[in-house]
Amino acid sequence: MTMESSLLEFKNIAKEFVGSGKQRIVALGDVSLSIQQGEFVSIVGPSGCGKTTLLRLAAGLDIPSSGRVLYDGELVTGPGPERGLVFQAYTAFPWLTVRENIAFGLNPSNPIQEDERITRWLEKTGLTEFADHYPKALSGGMRQRMALARTMIVSPKVVLMDEPMGALDQRTREKMQSFLLQVILETNTTAILVTHDIREAVLLSDRIIILGARPGRIVGEIKSDLANPRNHHQLATPEFESIYNRVGECLLE
Amino acid sequence: MIAAIALLSAWILIAFLGLVDSVFLPSPFETLKSFFKLLSLQFFEEQLVPSTIRILFAFLLSVIIAFPLGLLSSQNPFVRKMILPVCSFARYLPVAAFVPLCILWFGIGDGQKVAVIMLGVTFPLVLLIAADTASTPTELIETGRTFGLSKAEIVRRIVLPWALPAIWEDLRISAGWAWSYLILAELVAGNSGIGYFVVQSQRYLETANVFAGILFIGLLGLLTDLIFRIIGSRLFRWV
Ligand SMILES: Nc1ncnc2c1ncn2[C@@H]1O[C@H](COP(=O)(O)OP(=O)(O)OP(=O)(O)O)[C@@H](O)[C@H]1O
Ligand SMILES: [Mg+2]
Numbered sequence: 001m002t003m004e005s006s007l008l009e010f011k012n013i014a015k016e017f018v019g020s021g022k023q024r025i026v027a028l029g030d031v032s033l034s035i036q037q038g039e040f041v042s043i044v045g046p047s048g049c050g051k052t053t054l055l056r057l058a059a060g061l062d063i064p065s066s067g068r069v070l071y072d073g074e075l076v077t078g079p080g081p082e083r084g085l086v087f088q089a090y091t092a093f094p095w096l097t098v099r100e101n102i103a104f105g106l107n108p109s110n111p112i113q114e115d116e117r118i119t120r121w122l123e124k125t126g127l128t129e130f131a132d133h134y135p136k137a138l139s140g141g142m143r144q145r146m147a148l149a150r151t152m153i154v155s156p157k158v159v160l161m162d163e164p165m166g167a168l169d170q171r172t173r174e175k176m177q178s179f180l181l182q183v184i185l186e187t188n189t190t191a192i193l194v195t196h197d198i199r200e201a202v203l204l205s206d207r208i209i210i211l212g213a214r215p216g217r218i219v220g221e222i223k224s225d226l227a228n229p230r231n232h233h234q235l236a237t238p239e240f241e242s243i244y245n246r247v248g249e250c251l252l253e
Numbered sequence: 254m255i256a257a258i259a260l261l262s263a264w265i266l267i268a269f270l271g272l273v274d275s276v277f278l279p280s281p282f283e284t285l286k287s288f289f290k291l292l293s294l295q296f297f298e299e300q301l302v303p304s305t306i307r308i309l310f311a312f313l314l315s316v317i318i319a320f321p322l323g324l325l326s327s328q329n330p331f332v333r334k335m336i337l338p339v340c341s342f343a344r345y346l347p348v349a350a351f352v353p354l355c356i357l358w359f360g361i362g363d364g365q366k367v368a369v370i371m372l373g374v375t376f377p378l379v380l381l382i383a384a385d386t387a388s389t390p391t392e393l394i395e396t397g398r399t400f401g402l403s404k405a406e407i408v409r410r411i412v413l414p415w416a417l418p419a420i421w422e423d424l425r426i427s428a429g430w431a432w433s434y435l436i437l438a439e440l441v442a443g444n445s446g447i448g449y450f451v452v453q454s455q456r457y458l459e460t461a462n463v464f465a466g467i468l469f470i471g472l473l474g475l476l477t478d479l480i481f482r483i484i485g486s487r488l489f490r491w492v
Binding site for chain 2: 059061078079080081083084085087089091093094095096104105134135136150151154
């Protein structure tokens, strides 16, 4: 872990909000975290511990109350296309077709090349048939794949995902997990995934960060060194079991 | 629907039994006869065309003023603080009370009608458009920001398309108000227009014509509404 290979760095981050009754809410205490190029990091922790806040700081949608967020060694002062974000809610632009939604972040200066890219992403997400439909015709899982495609198509260096599979049923969820693994692997994108599902965290990531609440802080960090490439069969292995239990214990503390 | 049929039956019954003098309540048959007599070139030229031109002009002007003001108020806190309180207050001022003032300022011609309509429509429309554009979900705006869009691009590519169906709906509703304000302005002063026709008919005790005129106004309102709905459902298929 050398300094120059860390792509995203949180340095002594604190974030406070002013609540409705003017009281201060400390969403994050003193968080320091460094993420390497190409790493897949999951963040787990109880509700309200500041997971979304952490992602928003990385995306540049919020600015820390104290401390610094560095991307590629530079101070983050706002959002940028190199840091893509997939929201907790399925965000779709309802007035755009699926194809237009996916193409939203593309620069229309090079239409032919971009057309190919859109077609490729439509295929990858299995949405080709729905390309000219409006999002209202899509199921939750399809919308989520569309949102992921819209984020990934602009080739971000880091993709920040806030419980992208929170509201999916088990079967769709597993498909999405495989899809995500494949996409991240193919594009060699650095990924931060917020999730409630420890199994998902262990299966997908290289490292799991465990947050505690009040104030939000890092209470543990566990490496998930399952063999790559990952697949769902690994869920039944003793190695998986052991990492899973360690994360669970850490969360209970 | 049932209420409408009941009302119509009562009307027919009263007229048939001759309970009320036809100067006060003409029979449905007379009203219908007068209504079809209205559908003449002369009525169209002298009453309908002036009214339509006034309402189109005044409504367009109101929208042209209200649209940027509403949009700016939702996007800029300073503009919001300047404009919204004024509009919230002006909205409660009764338009009818301004009719004499408009006559004083603009005479009894087209200017007065346009002024009355604009007074009644513009202020609430600013508030409605401000609310429509302000209702854009934060995640959509933030999605735009993560793609590095500028504030102007966010307005053009996210806020406006999001708000357009709701704005269109509000235009449909305020077009209805515009009709009532037009008729009000024409009733009080003027020498042409459907409202003028109604008040003229009342002076000559042509009550069937009064009824026919009112019916005509109602149908025009309904037609405007229908046009808005049809265009809206074509334009906003995603809703
Ligand atoms: N805009 C805001 N204004 C006030 N308080 C906020 C705001 N955003 C977050 N908070 C507070 O900060 C804390 C952390 O919120 P955050 O959304 O980051 O939690 P989370 O870990 O993502 O929770 P969940 O798992 O439920 O999504 C919470 O107590 C929340 O109430
Ligand atoms: Mg959250």
